[in-house]
Amino acid sequence: MTLLAAATNESLADLSNKLVYASMAVYMLAFFAHITEWVFGSRSKVGRTAAALTPAAAAAAGAAPAVQVRTKGGGTAVLDRPKVVTRSASGVRDVPDGPGAAGGTEKGDLYGRIAVSLTVLGFLIEAAGVVSRALSVERAPWGNMYEFNLTFSTVAVGAYLLLLALKKNVRWLGLILVTSVLLDLGIATTWLYTASDQLVPALHSYWLWIHVSTAIFCGAVFYIGAAGAVLYLFRDSYESHLEAGKTPGRFRTSVLERMPSAATLDKFSYRINAAVFPLWTFTIVAGAIWAGDAWGRYWGWDPKEVWSFVTWVAYACYLHARATAGWKGRKAAYLALFAFACWIWNYYGVNILLSGKHSYAGV
Amino acid sequence: MSTTDKAPAEAPNEDEAARAQLSTAPVEDSPAAPVGIGVIGWARWFWRQLTSMRVALILLFLLSLGSIPGSLIPQTQVDAMKVAEWKKTHEFWVPVAEKLQLFDVYSSVWFSAIYILLFVSLIGCIVPRTWQFVGQLTGRPPGAPRRLDRLPAYTTWRTDKAPEEVLASAKGLLGGRRFRTEASAGAVAAEKGYLREAGNLAFHIALIVMLVAFACGQLFKSEGGKLVLRGKGFSNTLTQYDDFKSGSLFSADDLTPFSFTLDKFDASYEKAGPQKGTARDFKAYVTYSEGAEGAPKKAEIEVNKPLEIDGSKIYLLGHGYAPVISVTDPTGKVVYRDAVPMLPFDGNLSSSGAVKVPDGYRNKNGDKEQLGFNAMFVPTFAGAGKGTMLSQFPDLNFPVLALSAYHGSLGVDAGLPQNVYQLNTSKMQEFKDPEGQLFKQRLLPGETMTLPDGAGTVKFEGIERWATFSVTHQPASGLALAGAVIAIGGLAASLFVQRRRIWVRAVRGADGVTVVEMAGLGRSESAKLPEELSALSAALYETAPSPARSAPADAGTTTEEEGERA
Numbered sequence: 024m025t026l027l028a029a030a031t032n033e034s035l036a037d038l039s040n041k042l043v044y045a046s047m048a049v050y051m052l053a054f055f056a057h058i059t060e061w062v063f064g065s066r067s068k069v070g071r072t073a074a075a076l077t078p079a080a081a082a083a084a085g086a087a088p089a090v091q092v093r094t095k096g097g098g099t100a101v102l103d104r105p106k107v108v109t110r111s112a113s114g115v116r117d118v119p120d121g122p123g124a125a126g127g128t129e130k131g132d133l134y135g136r137i138a139v140s141l142t143v144l145g146f147l148i149e150a151a152g153v154v155s156r157a158l159s160v161e162r163a164p165w166g167n168m169y170e171f172n173l174t175f176s177t178v179a180v181g182a183y184l185l186l187l188a189l190k191k192n193v194r195w196l197g198l199i200l201v202t203s204v205l206l207d208l209g210i211a212t213t214w215l216y217t218a219s220d221q222l223v224p225a226l227h228s229y230w231l232w233i234h235v236s237t238a239i240f241c242g243a244v245f246y247i248g249a250a251g252a253v254l255y256l257f258r259d260s261y262e263s264h265l266e267a268g269k270t271p272g273r274f275r276t277s278v279l280e281r282m283p284s285a286a287t288l289d290k291f292s293y294r295i296n297a298a299v300f301p302l303w304t305f306t307i308v309a310g311a312i313w314a315g316d317a318w319g320r321y322w323g324w325d326p327k328e329v330w331s332f333v334t335w336v337a338y339a340c341y342l343h344a345r346a347t348a349g350w351k352g353r354k355a356a357y358l359a360l361f362a363f364a365c366w367i368w369n370y371y372g373v374n375i376l377l378s379g380k381h382s383y384a385g386v
Numbered sequence: 387m388s389t390t391d392k393a394p395a396e397a398p399n400e401d402e403a404a405r406a407q408l409s410t411a412p413v414e415d416s417p418a419a420p421v422g423i424g425v426i427g428w429a430r431w432f433w434r435q436l437t438s439m440r441v442a443l444i445l446l447f448l449l450s451l452g453s454i455p456g457s458l459i460p461q462t463q464v465d466a467m468k469v470a471e472w473k474k475t476h477e478f479w480v481p482v483a484e485k486l487q488l489f490d491v492y493s494s495v496w497f498s499a500i501y502i503l504l505f506v507s508l509i510g511c512i513v514p515r516t517w518q519f520v521g522q523l524t525g526r527p528p529g530a531p532r533r534l535d536r537l538p539a540y541t542t543w544r545t546d547k548a549p550e551e552v553l554a555s556a557k558g559l560l561g562g563r564r565f566r567t568e569a570s571a572g573a574v575a576a577e578k579g580y581l582r583e584a585g586n587l588a589f590h591i592a593l594i595v596m597l598v599a600f601a602c603g604q605l606f607k608s609e610g611g612k613l614v615l616r617g618k619g620f621s622n623t624l625t626q627y628d629d630f631k632s633g634s635l636f637s638a639d640d641l642t643p644f645s646f647t648l649d650k651f652d653a654s655y656e657k658a659g660p661q662k663g664t665a666r667d668f669k670a671y672v673t674y675s676e677g678a679e680g681a682p683k684k685a686e687i688e689v690n691k692p693l694e695i696d697g698s699k700i701y702l703l704g705h706g707y708a709p710v711i712s713v714t715d716p717t718g719k720v721v722y723r724d725a726v727p728m729l730p731f732d733g734n735l736s737s738s739g740a741v742k743v744p745d746g747y748r749n750k751n752g753d754k755e756q757l758g759f760n761a762m763f764v765p766t767f768a769g770a771g772k773g774t775m776l777s778q779f780p781d782l783n784f785p786v787l788a789l790s791a792y793h794g795s796l797g798v799d800a801g802l803p804q805n806v807y808q809l810n811t812s813k814m815q816e817f818k819d820p821e822g823q824l825f826k827q828r829l830l831p832g833e834t835m836t837l838p839d840g841a842g843t844v845k846f847e848g849i850e851r852w853a854t855f856s857v858t859h860q861p862a863s864g865l866a867l868a869g870a871v872i873a874i875g876g877l878a879a880s881l882f883v884q885r886r887r888i889w890v891r892a893v894r895g896a897d898g899v900t901v902v903e904m905a906g907l908g909r910s911e912s913a914k915l916p917e918e919l920s921a922l923s924a925a926l927y928e929t930a931p932s933p934a935r936s937a938p939a940d941a942g943t944t945t946e947e948e949g950e951r952a
């Protein structure tokens with residue numbers, strides 16, 4: 024009986040490994056499709072940002088507020104609802120978002136769609152890999168760094184696809200995300216691989232489900248926020264370059280012109296980080312409760328605890344910075360990146376280099 | 387955008403008043419030099435600086451940087467052994483590190499200074515903000531600015547309904563959506579989302595609660611360790627502990643009175659596979675009683691499931707084996723019989739320890755002497771001929787005990803505390819085997835070894851188990867948890883609730899038709915505000931539609947242009 028169970032478990036574990044490799048192959052194809060999308064997109068000549076930032080354009084835009092029209096289709100004279108006119112706050116550059124990687128080209132768009140479809144496929148295969156891993160060990164699939172990495176990229180891709188499904192403007196994220204997912208899985212399979220097995224007693228707790236799953240989720244979504252912050256920094260310096268009347272290089276123009284505007288990226292990154300912050304707070308509190316049950320103290324300045332705290336304070340700092348006049352924009356973005364760097368260090372650095380009570384993590 | 391900045395000078399004050407007070411965040415003032423002279427001027431300046439958002443930001447950043455060294459350099463609080471080790475390998479840095487209190491970062495002067503300043507700043511920030519917020523709650527939403535079309539979201543249309551009627555239905559509509567409304571001549575002002583501010587204040591107050599709870603926990607806590615053999619008991623008094631740590635305000639009377647006996651201990655291990663030997667489950671079965679003479683109750687203690695007795699928690703920390711050993715003297719009289727706990731030193735529970743026979747033994751000549759044995763114990767021996775005394779598996783598959791024998795003085799009478807797991811052989815002589823070497827032997831359970839020259843026998847009678855427990859008492863952890871829960875709730879409210887204002891103005895135009903204007907203002911630019919305004923205006927439009935003949939395109943008063951701004 025147990026032998027039979029052991030055999031199915033082993034074959035499930037084997038299946039999980041194969042699924043992970045298969046998802047890597049599919050993500051690889053998605054990567055190439057995205058590259059093709061960018062290449063086709065580079066043939067379009069958009070240059071909307073530059074146009075919007077010339078003094079004449081700015082004056083025109085300021086004089087007449089842009090309008091969002093919501094008419095009922097057809098030629099009816101009666102409006103469904105009154106039109107709402109919006110106006111951006113002062114101090115924000117009034118720049119339209121770029122058209123996305125495809126640059127408005129039909130071929131680019133086709134490849135972009137292919138890339139997204141492949142990403143969906145890769146996601147499904149990878150998720151199946153995580154589930155079969157969980158089934159093979161008959162526990163939450165979060166017992167060691169290999170499993171963390173698998174779940175991490177699955178969640179990041181899942182969050183991205185969810186945002187896409189909600190019709191949010193996030194397709195620009197595709198290439199970066201797929202690249203980092205490949206990196207993440209590469210690290211997982213090459214350096215972190217751990218054969219599937221049971222947990223040490225310290226991990227036998229329902230807090231594992233709560234604390235570890237939210238921790239991974241927060242990390243994955245913070246990652247998306249950090250990617251937004253990096254792009255914001257590039258795009259913002261590009262825009263201020265244009266504003267100053269300079270001409271940025273061709274490659275820079277081609278790539279950044281297709282990205283959303285700095286204001287959009289900034290807002291995107293802020294929303295993501297702000298939305299995850301309460302969950303990250305919860306993660307730390309849940310960890311403290313678990314530590315109280317497992318080790319007899321809810322807070323003991325163990326390296327992992329220290330770095331979770333540092334990460335938390337750094338994100339709190341970022342949120343404060345956003346609320347303080349002189350710290351919006353670039354300075355706040357640097358803080359967001361510092362905070363995310365702390366998160367990553369807390370994962371790789373603390374697990375591998377520092378020893379503490381959390382060192383069960385198993386490389 | 388530069389053009390919006392150049393708002394006409396006509397009514398900036400009014401606009402400002404309407405835009406202001408959407409939060410209680412302090413206005414950032416420039417770090418101007420202290421106003422006035424003397425101590426009070428400086429004190430006031432210092433206080434203003436300390437309670438400003440900028441300084442809060444800097445202190446927060448310092449707090450995160452300041453906690454880093456404690457994760458890189460071992461901490462006395464966490465692991466004193468590691469500190470000693472680190473000091474040996476980094477001799478050069480020790481004086482510097484000690485000066486900077488780097489071995490006690492979290493209780494160091496500089497770290498305390500950062501968080502105390504931060505919390506003073508926090509209190510200095512919360513108090514005025516709370517007053518301001520109470521003022522906003524009891525006050526009324528500010529009246530409509532003159533030019534509604536300058537606000538971030540705006541809409542307008544014309545209707546045949548009288549202005550009073552429009553405003554009345556606007557008030558009803560907004561009130562129905564739980565806006566706080568305030569009617570004035572020709573306009574309705576409404577505001578919603580006060581929960582944001584309340585949440586934000588609750589969050590910051592909860593931080594103070596958590597800090598206080600944490601401080602209480604540190605000052606009054608106690609933590610003791612105890613090794614308990616199967617069948618033996620423990621009662622919670624200071625003298626019973628093997629080791630004990632406590633906070634600076636702890637007193638021995640704070641110990642919860644209880645006692646327990648270890649009835650049984652179970653452990654299971656991975657039997658095969660790459661992680662063979664890794665522990666899977668530990669369980670200690672105990673009988674405990676509360677108070678001095680409570681009724682006995684049964685309980686199980688597992689790694690993540692401590693037993694809680696009246697605020698004290700009993701944790702299962704570790705476990706091991708204790709060979710039962712009996713010793714006879716040359717006359718055959720049993721002078722010693724006890725289970726001797728051995729300390730494991732690897733994952734497969736290879737263990738070492740010492741057997742000490744302090745009294746009752748007399749040698750062949752009838753002289754009082756003490757006996758001592760260095761002991762090694764392995765639960766699963768590799769097998770005869772495989773030399774080493776290293777265990778192959780943590781369970782009792784092939785237990786073997788190896789003893790080497792000494793006689794003389796154990797040195798226990800010297801009054802110095804002694805490590806029970808180590809034999810101090812400085813005042814002892816070795817028993818010699820026929821080759822003149824130290825006498826040692828490996829025993830299986832039930833086997834007896836005879837000491838040289840008829841000095842007596844040692845019998846390995848059997849094996850007991852032991853478990854180590856840690857008993858901790860940390861007051862105010864409930865308060866800390868309450869603080870944390872409030873903090874998370876407050877944070878969620880603060881980040882997810884939008885505070886916004888809506889104004890509706892209805893004025894009869896020169897042609898007798900009413901012009902309705904609606905505008906919205908939020909804390910931050912958000913796509914939700916235009917959406918909300920759009921929904922509200924659509925609802926109001928139902929009750930006050932445009933005159934049927936009039937084409938809506940010329941209903942508005944602003945120039946319209948199709949933009950493609952998202």
Ligand code: HEM
Nearest residue numbers: 339342346409411412437438439442507508511586880881
């Ligand atoms: C113990 C350190 C502190 C932590 C961890 C902390 C954390 C936070 C967090 C996470 C937020 C974001 C919530 C939001 O945006 O609504 C926030 C907002 C805020 N904090 Fe703090 N804070 C601390 C100290 C302070 C101090 C000392 C002040 C006053 C000087 C302050 C004033 C504010 C204000 C005014 C906001 C709201 C900003 C807004 O309305 O957008 N905080 N704080």
